[in-house]
Amino acid sequence: MSSTSSTTSGAAKPASTRAKPANKWEQAADWTDGRLGIYSLAKTNLRKIFPDHWSFMLGEICLYTFIIIILTGVYLTLFFKPSMGEVVYNGSYIPLKGIPMSEAYASTVDISFEVRGGLLVRQIHHWAALVFVAAMFVHMMRVFFTGAFRKPREINWVFGFLLLVLGMFDGFFGYSLPDDLLSGTGIRFMEGAVLATPLIGTYVQMFLFGGEFPGHDIVPRFFTIHVLLIPGIMLGLLVAHLILVFYHKHTQWAGPGKTEKNVVGMPLMPVYMAKAGGFFFLVFGLIAAISAIASINPIWAYGPYRPDQVSTDAQPDWYMGFSEGLIRIMPGWEVSLWGHTLNLGVAIPLMVLFPMVLVSIAAYPFIEGWITGDKREHHILDRPRNAPVRTALGAAWISLYLVLLAAGGNDLFATHLHLSINSVTYFVRVGMFVVPVIVFIVTKRWCLGLQRRDKEKVLHGRETGVIKRLPHGEFVEVHAQLPQKDLHKLTAHEQIEPFELPAETDENGVASKANVLDRTRAKLSRGFYGEGSQIPKPTSEEHHEITSGHGHH
Amino acid sequence: MSHDMSEEKLPESHGSAGHHEVAAHGDPFADPGLPAHEPRRTDIDERAAKRAERQVSLMFVVSMLATIGFIASYVAIDPDKIVYIWPLGHVSALNFALGMTLGLALFLIGAGAVHWARTLMSDHEIPAERHPIEADDEVRADVIEQFRTGAAESGFGRRKMIRNTLIGSMALVPLSGVVLLRDLGPLPEDKLEHTGWEEATDAKPLQLINMNTNQPMKAEDIITGSLTFAMPEGLSTHDEDFQQRIAKDALMLVRIAPENIKDDKSKEKGFEGILAYSKICTHVGCPISLYEQQTHHALCPCHQSTFDLADGARVIFGPAGHPLPQLKITTDEKGFLVAHGDFDEPVGPSYWERAR
Amino acid sequence: MKKLSARRRHPLAALVVLLLALAATGGLYAAFAPAGKAQADVAAQSLAIDEGKKLFAVGCSSCHGLNGEGSSDGPSLVGVGSAAVDFQVGTGRMPAQQPGAQVPRKPNIYSQAEIDQLAAFVASLGPGPVTPTEEQYTSTNPDDLSKGGELFRTNCAQCHNFAGQGGALTQGKYAPSLEGVDAKHIYEAMQTGPQNMPSFPDSTMPEEQKKQIVAFVRHTTNDEPNPGGLTLGSLGPVTEGLFGWIFGLGALIAVAIWVAAHTTKAKKS
Missing domain, CATH: 1.10.760.10 (Cytochrome c-like domain)
Incomplete structure (x- = not known):
């Protein structure tokens, strides 16, 4: 390289050693490569392989709804006035005529009724937000149940988790902006929650609201947080998340030809450009159609916010529903000590339980990694049944989440199922402890049952439905041996041996007591992978014995 | 579901190797390797490929038409026009037309692209090699060596004074940012401890103003079983600080037959069975006002805290931690309901500095 | 038989x-x-x-x-x-x-x-x-709608919901939906406070205001269009969330299954 440059520098006109570009496009590409080095970048990425499975596209739904939210959000900022200055409504919506309201509310009503297409964009923005968080949730569950969070992807799991939490909060801030009766009630709730913070609550409240509730600052401040601060952080995390997905290469299901050392699928160019690019349009199109069909957050019907007014069915958007549930089922504990009050009825659910529910799932990969002590990279996904305790824990977590979500809508459960709101609440108070335990047990047994069935299928083949009569008169069903690709798929997973403590006494008879951490680890490991937590998978010897012995029966 | 035999045997006919042979000899569970590629109809039948091509183009064409429809709807449809569309009901014609055309235009681009990829682009599955994320030992040693060299050259570890003062200055500098936040709001002081009713004194009591009529009320206006909301005299919905004031001053007036009032202190604060409670829930501050006139229970619509208004607004259910504050009321010489002072405890949700 | x-x-x-x-x-x-x-x-x-x-x-x-x-x-x-x-x-x-x-x-x-x-x-x-007589509960003034709405949100929405859909009270009791209720009956309910509903007598809520509330309720539950599409019961975010999960994410996952599925092979068709 250096020799070429030295020779050309001597010549009159500098020449490139590169072949002459075939056309204008190549010329443009060469120009760009000379400045950005795109060829080396594209070399590894243009034909990057992605495996095909519907569950691998859940993350794409998140990405695309996020893009849709940004596009529509930018449009909305062109018309929305984040101000709490009072105006008297004089627009085309008759039931609000002459009513004093904030500019934020009035401009949102105007977006809905005066700006052509404004209502559609508002609804796309909001529907996309609901689907965004829902898709992140399902995406995270997919990663959880397939063990895709294992090394080397733990950090990306944390990035994803942060995106989920930020998405939830950004949704909450966005829901608060129009200053309608529902969102104002939500902000009032937030004020009460902030006040319940021990020690600093009143200071945080005054600083956040610029004085007493509601003041004139909260909507503009939330606006900045909603459109700039949180989306900015999310964008950064999102890019990092995607870079890591590219860098790690996608996980894949076990199957013929698929190993820990490869990834089997179709290339980015052209198949995934078409499929993933097309999927963006499919997602956007579907959400636009939903926004034509179903109304969301009809703020004109809620009316402007006034702290002395309220409507029943005061709930947050669904993703905050489980925290609403925690608040609703909490008993009214309040402690007074030395002239101070601790509002445990709010502080415990919001400052202890709410983060606990989220962090418990976020921390799981690290806990599992510690228990297994597994330091290897994993690129082949687990079938959920092959990790019964993990699957059962995940199911229990989901059930807890759902129970709390139901508690967040306890009034609607009461009216629509003709129940008493008090009984619903009592049920959830007990249910949040009992239901996850039941779900854990049922799921684990279910997984073990499926493992047994797999084993049965591997050893005895598939039921053909053909009945054969044996010479001595017995009827048997003919079982067909599975093809090798299926045998491989059903036995490809490895089964983890529980972690054993070193012997209590070493070879010299000196007692070497393991420390508490190791003993806990050993106990957990037995619970995860010991007897009763997995069915030993069939061995080739077992298979030989059965297939060569008395044949199919 | 009964599979027919020929279909079941299908994979064998073009598999890389006979499975049963492998199973008989080696490990039956061994990875048989990637299955051979099977062609799609469009790969072998030019007519099918042409058909797929036409389908894809058709989708793109319809998408174009939908975009034209979108623009036409935007121009032609009056934003106030309401149409009946089954089963949606009476909806905005513009919203429906725009949403449907935009949805169609976008969806068909996507559907066309995916159909194209699925039928006409190669569906050969290709394995790509993975490389371990971890660097090998040589690289690792090299990097650590480089770092050590750099660290040694900086003298960061050796010149402790520089290190410590740098850490000190870095730790202090963010404080400027924290200090800058001071003017976000005022200090709480005792702002949460009193309400607009504090202006009421024995010398100059404040009338209770009916939220509906904006007029003062007489005791006989409040009948047993009724529910009325009130604010202090002098407050108007058009005041600059109306929202802050009403967030604390709002009252809920009920009248309960005196013999049904269980709490004597509460009865005393009332006037002939008229009780004036704060409308602001002591849990997180929703305006609580779901009053059941037969049970005298008031329920909060946000988190279902239930207060017994006949028993000093004791909490009988839900997450609220203490009773609703009650305002002592009486009547003035003209017979209008008035208050002579503030609540004797802070209204709304409790907080750290709250004394009780 | x-x-x-x-x-x-x-x-x-x-x-x-x-x-x-x-x-x-x-x-x-x-x-x-x-x-x-x-x-x-x-x-x-x-x-x-x-x-x-x-x-x-x-x-x-x-x-x-x-x-x-x-x-x-x-x-x-x-x-x-x-x-x-x-x-x-x-x-x-x-x-x-x-x-x-x-x-x-x-x-x-x-x-x-x-x-x-x-x-x-x-x-x-x-x-x-x-x-009440018909004049008492039949509004003729178009301004009554917005005034009624404000009064409704102060006095009624806490139990009956912003769109008059009703809501839960304690111990299995509920505030009923106002949909399809005659104007006269809405008026009378405010006058008399049936069952657990408190009354709103003329002394604290004058006849004129009751008429305005009736106008608003009748409009909201009967004549009000739903510009954005299906109202989903006018019950707020709970039903919206349910709809978003089932028809939003549900439809998207169905589409994802189509996108990711292998195209049918020629041999099997």
Whole structure:
């Protein structure tokens, strides 16, 4: 390289050693490569392989709804006035005529009724937000149940988790902006929650609201947080998340030809450009159609916010529903000590339980990694049944989440199922402890049952439905041996041996007591992978014995 | 579901190797390797490929038409026009037309692209090699060596004074940012401890103003079983600080037959069975006002805290931690309901500095 | 037939027969009962009271006592006024199937003429809110809509929801939906405070304001279009979330399955 440059520098006109570009496009590409080095970048990425499975596209739904939210959000900022200055409504919506309201509310009503297409964009923005968080949730569950969070992807799991939490909060801030009766009630709730913070609550409240509730600052401040601060952080995390997905290469299901050392699928160019690019349009199109069909957050019907007014069915958007549930089922504990009050009825659910529910799932990969002590990279996904305790824990977590979500809508459960709101609440108070335990047990047994069935299928083949009569008169069903690709798929997973403590006494008879951490680890490991937590998978010897012995029966 | 035999045997006919042979000899569970590629109809039948091509183009064409429809709807449809569309009901014609055309235009681009990829682009599955994320030992040693060299050259570890003062200055500098936040709001002081009713004194009591009529009320206006909301005299919905004031001053007036009032202190604060409670829930501050006139229970619509208004607004259910504050009321010489002072405890949700 | 005869000796059989007979009698009565004729003149008033008393004795006295003095099964009706009777009977709540805190709305079994007679009788027991006339509850001023909306959000939405869809109260009680409720009955409910609903008497909520609220409720539950599409029950974010999960994410996942699925192979088709 250096020799070429030295020779050309001597010549009159500098020449490139590169072949002459075939056309204008190549010329443009060469120009760009000379400045950005795109060829080396594209070399590894243009034909990057992605495996095909519907569950691998859940993350794409998140990405695309996020893009849709940004596009529509930018449009909305062109018309929305984040101000709490009072105006008297004089627009085309008759039931609000002459009513004093904030500019934020009035401009949102105007977006809905005066700006052509404004209502559609508002609804796309909001529907996309609901689907965004829902898709992140399902995406995270997919990663959880397939063990895709294992090394080397733990950090990306944390990035994803942060995106989920930020998405939830950004949704909450966005829901608060129009200053309608529902969102104002939500902000009032937030004020009460902030006040319940021990020690600093009143200071945080005054600083956040610029004085007493509601003041004139909260909507503009939330606006900045909603459109700039949180989306900015999310964008950064999102890019990092995607870079890591590219860098790690996608996980894949076990199957013929698929190993820990490869990834089997179709290339980015052209198949995934078409499929993933097309999927963006499919997602956007579907959400636009939903926004034509179903109304969301009809703020004109809620009316402007006034702290002395309220409507029943005061709930947050669904993703905050489980925290609403925690608040609703909490008993009214309040402690007074030395002239101070601790509002445990709010502080415990919001400052202890709410983060606990989220962090418990976020921390799981690290806990599992510690228990297994597994330091290897994993690129082949687990079938959920092959990790019964993990699957059962995940199911229990989901059930807890759902129970709390139901508690967040306890009034609607009461009216629509003709129940008493008090009984619903009592049920959830007990249910949040009992239901996850039941779900854990049922799921684990279910997984073990499926493992047994797999084993049965591997050893005895598939039921053909053909009945054969044996010479001595017995009827048997003919079982067909599975093809090798299926045998491989059903036995490809490895089964983890529980972690054993070193012997209590070493070879010299000196007692070497393991420390508490190791003993806990050993106990957990037995619970995860010991007897009763997995069915030993069939061995080739077992298979030989059965297939060569008395044949199919 | 009964599979027919020929279909079941299908994979064998073009598999890389006979499975049963492998199973008989080696490990039956061994990875048989990637299955051979099977062609799609469009790969072998030019007519099918042409058909797929036409389908894809058709989708793109319809998408174009939908975009034209979108623009036409935007121009032609009056934003106030309401149409009946089954089963949606009476909806905005513009919203429906725009949403449907935009949805169609976008969806068909996507559907066309995916159909194209699925039928006409190669569906050969290709394995790509993975490389371990971890660097090998040589690289690792090299990097650590480089770092050590750099660290040694900086003298960061050796010149402790520089290190410590740098850490000190870095730790202090963010404080400027924290200090800058001071003017976000005022200090709480005792702002949460009193309400607009504090202006009421024995010398100059404040009338209770009916939220509906904006007029003062007489005791006989409040009948047993009724529910009325009130604010202090002098407050108007058009005041600059109306929202802050009403967030604390709002009252809920009920009248309960005196013999049904269980709490004597509460009865005393009332006037002939008229009780004036704060409308602001002591849990997180929703305006609580779901009053059941037969049970005298008031329920909060946000988190279902239930207060017994006949028993000093004791909490009988839900997450609220203490009773609703009650305002002592009486009547003035003209017979209008008035208050002579503030609540004797802070209204709304409790907080750290709250004394009780 | 065999099934029927097998159940003849069932302990509840007698009850079923009795209920059927009662329903048939009631239905026939409703069908053949004299239709309401104009009985506006003053002389007819005492006649109406007499007729009402007879009807009362048959339909109401078992709980409310022969003279409306009340019993353990039903409250005293002295002073509840004709508006209360018109509301309770007109919406089918009375006669109640069983006494209790929450008496649901059901098809009304009396003709308006009979309701008026009952109301006249109960009104004669003691002064109380009077059945409103049509002018009282029919708004003609277009500004009433927004004023009514503001009053509704102050006084009513906490129980009946922002769109009049109703909501939960304590211990299984509920505030009913206002959908399809007659303007007159909405007005009367505010006047009289039926069951657990507090009353909003004219002294604290003047007639004019009740009219405005009625205008708003009728508009919201009847005439108000839903510009954005399906209202999803006008129940706020809960049903929106449910819809978003099922039809939003659900549809997207269905599409994802199509996108990711392998194209059918030629051999199998």
